[in-house]
Amino acid sequence: MNFIDFVKKYPDEASCIRHFRAVKERKGVVCKKCGNTHHYWNKTYNSHDCSKCGYRTTLRSGTVMESSKLPFQYWLYAIYLMTMTKKGISEAEVQRQLGRKHYEPIWAMMHKIRSVMGLRVDHYELEGVVELDDAFFKTHTDDEKGELTQRGRGSQRQSKVLVMAKVDPKRGRPRKNKKTSAFRYVKMVVIPDSSAKTMNKTVSARTSSSSVIKSDGWHDFNKIKEISSKHIKKIVPPKEASKVLPWVHTMISNAKRNFLGVNHKIKDVYLQNYLDEFCYKTNRRYFGKDLFERPMIAAVEDTWYGKARYNCG
Ligand SMILES: [Zn+2]
Numbered sequence: 001m002n003f004i005d006f007v008k009k010y011p012d013e014a015s016c017i018r019h020f021r022a023v024k025e026r027k028g029v030v031c032k033k034c035g036n037t038h039h040y041w042n043k044t045y046n047s048h049d050c051s052k053c054g055y056r057t058t059l060r061s062g063t064v065m066e067s068s069k070l071p072f073q074y075w076l077y078a079i080y081l082m083t084m085t086k087k088g089i090s091e092a093e094v095q096r097q098l099g100r101k102h103y104e105p106i107w108a109m110m111h112k113i114r115s116v117m118g119l120r121v122d123h124y125e126l127e128g129v130v131e132l133d134d135a136f137f138k139t140h141t142d143d144e145k146g147e148l149t150q151r152g153r154g155s156q157r158q159s160k161v162l163v164m165a166k167v168d169p170k171r172g173r174p175r176k177n178k179k180t181s182a183f184r185y186v187k188m189v190v191i192p193d194s195s196a197k198t199m200n201k202t203v204s205a206r207t208s209s210s211s212v213i214k215s216d217g218w219h220d221f222n223k224i225k226e227i228s229s230k231h232i233k234k235i236v237p238p239k240e241a242s243k244v245l246p247w248v249h250t251m252i253s254n255a256k257r258n259f260l261g262v263n264h265k266i267k268d269v270y271l272q273n274y275l276d277e278f279c280y281k282t283n284r285r286y287f288g289k290d291l292f293e294r295p296m297i298a299a300v301e302d303t304w305y306g307k308a309r310y311n312c313g
Contacts, residue, residue: 001292006080016072017046020059024048024300031055064112064299070105074098078109079299083292088262088277111273116298118276121283126166126185127208131248132215132224133241134194135161137256139268159268161275162189162202165247183247185283188255188275196223203227216241251282 001009010016021041029039031050039048039057047058060066065075077098081089095106136158167181187206191198203213204227212230215221225231234244242249255278259266266274284291 001080001084003084006084010073010076013071013073016076017059019076019296020072020300021046023297024059027297027300029057032057059300064116068105068109068112070109074100074106075109075113075299076296078106079113079295080292082110082113082277083281083295086281087258088281090262090264111270113295113299114273114277116295117280118273120294120298121187121276121279122206124185125206125208126164126187127211128184129167129169129181129212129214130207131165131167131245132203132213132221133163133245133248133252134191135163135252135256137161137259137266137271139271140265141268157268159271160191160194161252161271162191162199163187163248163252164189164203164206165245165251167247179246181247183250186247186251186279188251188279190272190275196221200224200227214245216244254278254282 010019025048028037029048030037031039031053033055034050034053036050036052038051040051041047042049042056045056045058047056047061049056059072060068065072068075078094081094081097091103091107091110094110095103098106100106139157139159141157164187166184166186168184169181170179189202189206191202199221200223203224207213207228209227211228212232213221213224213228214232214234215224216234221231221233224233255275258278259274263274280295281291284294287294
């Protein structure tokens, strides 16, 4: 959906409410009190009122929008801007585009949307051939007073990220200077340390036990064989690692370039949310308009809320 069509379809708050309502009704509304599935729409409160007991379920209740006071239009526009811009968009830019005075609510909204994307990324496991490597991302921490480092305070650190890329071998004769495999999906996870236990736990939660793990064989990945049916490791000097694991390295540099260009400074505790957004969009690069529709649907699903891990107050 291009911008002209989007604005035509959702010109105001009422049209956005209609859309969120339609998405929610398509999934079905269940009364929390009596389990009834038949509801009347209450226009005054934007809620589904139970036809049996009168219990009111608001459109935001139990969804990612719960406790947010921002108009539905902001949510819809933010999801649009985040999913339909190839490189992503910063919180400050969305704030400008929405003409909102305060930064914090926009910032929190966008992190919640990222966490919805993260739940989608977690939804499936990688199988087949999976390239595995770790990377360091430059992040910022709070200073002693707990001030945000966006104002230049606090200290820098390197956050360690485990990167897994599912690839398919290419058919036909290998061509010179071309990768011999095709990229499919990527997952990136911030890890607290690089012990074998952490590595194995992180990898096994996200890949199928039958998958073939390819790594550059440094000591961090020594015990991967405990969780994978096949572990191919090739010990090469760090400079040549990108030849053994081409896609993992391409994804790491794409993500870093993206963050540098769009988000500038990322606080360590929020890095996972940014990685989730990057993976979500990369894995759905051929989705077209569904790229926008899917997080929309996830945003009104009332099942996600308890599981969410977003880190934004
Ligand atoms: Zn009821």
